[in-house]
Amino acid sequence: MADALDRLRRRIDGLATPDGDFYVACAETDRRPAPLADRRFPTAAAACEAAAAAREYREALRESDPGLPEYRLAAYQARADAPTLVSTREPAAGRRENGLPRSSRSVTLSGDGEREWLRMDNAPLVHVSHDGEPLDDDAVARQLDAKL
DSSP states (O other), rough: HHHHHHHHHHHHHHHHTOOSEEEEETTTTTOOOOTOOOBSSSHHHHHHHHHHHHHHHHHHHHHHHHTOOOOOOOEEEESSOOEEEEEEEEEEEEETSOOOOEEEEEEEEEEESOOOEEEEEEEEOOOOOEEEEEOOOOHHHHHHHTTO
């Protein structure tokens, strides 16, 4: 099995490039499991081939570890115009139920186009990912419960 894993990893590495426009990730979570983490590909075809090799790789690993998470891998083109998030918090009068000072929070999400923006004042803001990885349900629930 080790030889097959090495061969598949080398195949994926051979398809990868440092500045590729495509990547492979789970269609549901956008997670990039091993051996795909931090790998970019020059074309959609190369990314699809890498996805197929990663499926084989993970199937081989599952023989040793039946509990290995399963992902529906798909090829994606990286967005060059990722949105920008700007958040400001200002003090407000009074205290919350939990004793912390009240504050007013404004969030602006904007893209490259002049009409691509969204602004929210004092709306609930919940982070669903951190460092490119989705947060688990408990972390999201804690944010909702905190009512910040």
